[in-house]
Amino acid sequence: MYRFKKKAALVCAVASLITACCSPLSANVAFAQDSVEAQSIESKADFSSVVSDDLQPDISSVIKDGWQRDESSGVWYYGKNGKHQTGWLQSGGYWYWLDPANDGAMQTGYFNVTDAGGSTASFYANDCNAATPFGALYQNCWLRNSDGKWFYANAGGDLAAGWFYQNGTWYYLDPATHVMQVGFVDLGTGKYYLDASGAMKTGWILVDGNWYWAYSSGALASSWQTIGGARYYFDSQTFIMFKGRQKIGGRTYIFGDYGLANGWYKDGADWYYCSNGIAATGWKLVNDTWYYLDPASDGKMFVGYLDLGNAAYYLNTNGAMAVGWAQSENG
Structure with missing residues (x-):
């Protein structure tokens, strides 16, 4: 699990309204083994000092204090004392990541942050939700990106991974991509x-x-x-x-809709008589009527003229053994 060392106590306001791309759910969550532990917002002090200011920057090519947008690239930066700030920034009640590897460019969408100790956590900043400031870090909520993939951002903003438990339900988020699985x-x-x-x-x-x-x-x-x-x-x-006739361990069983078949069972056009899934063979007396269940056909009910060598029988179309005069199907 990823956890960044605390160096400064910070306070942030978690976004109370995240719609369209983010559907807020309860913050009272528990995590299963292998899930990413929620990172305290205090840990963001590991990456930079905190600078607060209002949103809506002036557009200018000169580095001024506060937010600025580069007109040629469309990238946002945050200036202070004539320099672009880098690392974590709290502004207007939201957290932003200003990429140190890219001169403080504000990150949007999915990104990773690695601390000085080599521990890496993944985050997601708003890139499509008009109800939340552009680039603001998602926290304590489900979110869906423009590709329709779902993620869960913990209280510290880091994305959950592995098994995740919320409101009596388990979810699984890919440990590598953090995408919710279905x-x-x-x-x-x-x-x-x-x-x-x-x-x-x-x-x-x-x-x-x-x-x-x-x-x-x-x-x-x-x-x-x-x-x-x-x-x-x-x-x-x-x-x-399994359903129907199945061979398991060299023995044939018959399964109905509710497990091993008992009594009469129809498989296609064929009838069998079962006891705990085992088809009976030979002569079988059922409700005072005799039937012949052919051993050569795994117990399929026999109909028509039957010659057993020492005696001959006739089984009606319903399988019942004829007694007295009987008329064959061909007359």
């Missing part, structure tokens, strides 16, 4: 699903017609699972819930 995310130790709002999902999840199940940790389940008293199987590679 969809399936494979973190090596587990695979997770984040919905369109970025919220981590748990329990049953339906995506593109496939069912998944996630533990309370958000990790997707694989292999055999007992959920609500029923047995399910989830593919170890795709994490998709």
